[in-house]
Structures are given as C-alpha cells and as structure tokens.
Amino acid sequence: DQQVKQNSPSLSVQEGRISILNCDYTNSMFDYFLWYKKYPAEGPTFLISISSIKDKNEDGRFTVFLNKSAKHLSLHIVPSQPGDSAVYFCAASDSGGGADGLTFGKGTHLIIQP
C-alpha cells in the first residue's frame, strides 16, 4: 500500500510557465515532507522541504505548499527553465520516530519544453 502517491507519471510544461507537481499521502504520522530532483544516472538531490507546522515554504523559484487536512502537498516551480527537466520525487517522514528512512512516491517526470 503506497503511503506517498504521485499520480502523474509525467508532466510537460512550456518554458517560462509555472510547473505544479502534486503529491498525496495517507499516513497521518508524517510530519516532514521533502522534494527531491533526480537527473538520469545521478542520485536524488534535495530540493526543498516543509514541516507540518507550516503550510508554505519558499526558496527562490521553488515553493512547496502543504494542506494537512487534505493530506496533499504540491511543488510550484516558476518560471520553469529547461534545466528543471528531471524526475521529481515527493518524500515524507515521521520525524518523531527518530532516524527512520523516507517514504517516497514513484516520481513525476517533468519535461520543460522550449
């Protein structure tokens, strides 16, 4: 049973527009959420995170929104650039559980079109 779901395997966005990647989770114990970006033949790279005490976190072109009641988070990239083309993984953890691993979604392949 997938606890973190990314229902869009791929997303195509025009350069300069906003990219919105979505993620849903089922485990109410999750209280820390991360987005990772992965290029082919490389490991995932940390992008941005959000704690459950917040509903928004912004870092440059990247903003993550958290809706706890809906168990939903989204990553906004604006404006989208060609270098943003990659697979984006949503991940979650129960930080109160100690140094446990992350639970990942399957990823969304973002393609930025010129």
Add this chain to the structure above:
Amino acid sequence: DAMVIQNPRYQVTQFGKPVTLSCSQTLNHNVMYWYQQKSSQAPKLLFHYYDKDFNNEADTPDNFQSRRPNTSFCFLDIRSPGLGDAAMYLCATSRDLRGAGTDTQYFGPGTRLTVL
C-alpha cells in the same frame, strides 16, 4: 566537497553470486541508509544505521545484509542475488536531528546492479 560516494556505479553479477556494494561519506553524518529502486518505482528503504545501531525494515529479505565498519563507510551485501534484485541501489546519509524534524537525506549517485 563533502559528498556521498558509491562504488561501483555499475555492477554486473551472476545469479546466486554474492555481491557487495559500497558507500562512503565525507559529511560525518550519524545515519546511513540503503534504498532499493526498481524501474519506475519509488526508492524503498532496506535498512539504516544510526551510528553502529543497525535497523532493518520488516520486509527487507534476509538475502540483504549490511555492514558499517566506521562512520564513513557502509556496505550492502547481497548473499545470493536473484533476477528480481536487479535495481538501482541508493545510499544516503543524514545528521541525526532527532526531534528537530529535519530529516534531510543526502544521496549518492547510486549503483545499478544487473543480475545475469
């Protein structure tokens, strides 16, 4: 640059032949993790070390073992690889900020294992 290094990047083994994947880190992080990622799937945690304390996930097969001889190195041993073990194996590290809510993990580039 502080980093997580995995060797080799590509590993080919034969069905049933033991194989060891290695991970090293220069971040001086307390925690090291091993994930398995099969094609088009989410990375799945196999186990992690908090310092020398080994923590196995309940559904990790016995075929998979790990060693952490010191802070910097961690090994993944697959005792008898099957065809279904072909995957990308990712090593990650994190500082232990238990209770602070920040579990950011830093990943190595991965080792792609092929089983013939």
